[in-house]
Amino acid sequence: MDIFIQQILNGLVLGSIYALIALGYTMVYGIMGLINFAHGEVVMVGGMVTVSVVSALMAAGLGLPPLALILIGLMVAVAACMLLGFTIERVAYRPLRKAQRLAPLITAIGVSIVLQQLAILVWGRNYIPFPPILDHDVIQIFGASITRLQMVIIVLCLAIMGGLLLVVEKTKLGRAMRATSQNPAVAGLMGVNVNTIISATFVIGSALGAIAGLMVATNYEQVHYYMGFMIGLKAFTAAVLGGIGNLAGAVAGGILLGIIESLGAGYIGDLTGGFLGSHYQDIFAFAVLIVVLIFRPSGLLGEKMADRA
Template identity: 65%
Template sequence: MDIFAQQVINGLVLGSVYALVALGYTMVYGILGLINFAHGEVVMIGAMIALAVVSALLAVSPDMSPFTLILIASAAAILVCVFLAFLMERLAYRPLRNAPRLAPLITAIGISILLQNIAMIIWGRKYKMVPQIFPTETHEIFGASITSVQLFIVAISGVLMVGLLLVVHFTKLGRAMRATSESQRVAGLMGINVNKIISVTFMIGAALGAVAGILVAGNYSVAHYSMGFMLGLKAFTAAVLGGIGNLGGAVLGGLLLGLIESIGAGYIGNLTGGFLGSNYQDVFAFVVLIVVLVFRPTGIMGERVSERA
């Protein structure tokens, strides 16, 4: 088996998920200049809800088709996450809209801790196994193997990302979002209800996050109340790498970070003579974050430098 090809495929799968989550960070940042550190927890809640729904459905009717199962579970997870994002914006961030930059940032970290703990109380501290509902066959591409689940992850992420870009660039809602991110004041003068657009932005990000959570849980067959934390940090890194505030940048940053991580993890053993193993995979994301922040804080496609937050 070709190790390089295999790592590239793993990287693309990982990167697609990072990209989906990174879009949530970058959309909110683009419109409010706020880094919503609770976004990773929204992703976790999405995974947990989907898992709970799948378990409940399987208990009731054990021979439901995987397709129906996933469809119902995803719909439930998306609904809950969208509602959660709505509440979060309305109750936690909107009252702080004109507060100093640090206040909403600390609030975001607070919500993140709160959501983790709520999830822990509801679902417990143990790792939760995802029932084997996906087909487990593997396919061969370029001498590397890819599972059906992984193919599914790349396909769904791709469709969602393209869909989002189309909405943002070619619809009235997307135009209003772009206008609001440039100037809330002037957007209001166009008759745009700026609060509504901000709310919708949070909700779209959360819907993408929920899907990402489901995909991650499906890929690793496990979910945990703390799974959103590291994933959120990585996706945030991806958003910064691509240029935070820039949608295309988030996609590019996510895919690149996924590739860097998995290629890095694949070769770190050889490079250090076996001193460091692939469990040091997480190091790469943060090395990338530091390098980007030092040498190109605007990221690859970014235009606006953030000196705030």
């Protein structure tokens, strides 16, 4: 039972990070019908920049408290990622908006590779440890333990996601975004500047990605040029699981996937009589993805697509 609660807690931490990244995928997909393959790399850049800034500030010896260090690092990372997201859309996707679907997918893969290679160029191929400023206090809940940091991750993720939902539901920008996702042409006729809205979507999604990058970095206490790939793929799975294009769905899908994954990793050994071990953890996300797409391609919260001739 303790293992069960422990895995649920681990799943919640992982899941809220997935959810945050999944929002980036789902927002872009909702508005442009495009899988932004490079979003995982934005997360990676967010993590990398934070670590670099924090390390640099510490080396400068200003004696700032850890929270200030992380906040400054995060602010720089968010700014960098917003710029990055804006640029990616401008350079790689906007010219292809009318092209066949294959073209933007290939460009997205190209952008992904370029960002990874640039990361190698700047930060090298090795794992970079997070500077030793993280708090490791553990809280006990029902016999399971969770660090305070992980609690912060969960709470912060939920707060940010709530904020985003408010923006989309209540503000003028949100209304324009929803209109664009319904029908860009009509939204354009109604005076919505579709280009601005698409840019804004990328920028907001990238900002969330940067925050997620920091969380991944603090949770695993290291960063790496390839860290965005797997987590991006899983977050995409989460978005599909919840119903791609649906914000609440992305959140639900992310948390659910996180829990499925931790429970799966915790119990796969028992389930298969020791044949498969916890290093098969990554398989769960793909298995979930495949099962969802086959049985309910519209996702858990997505609208059922009508069959049309």
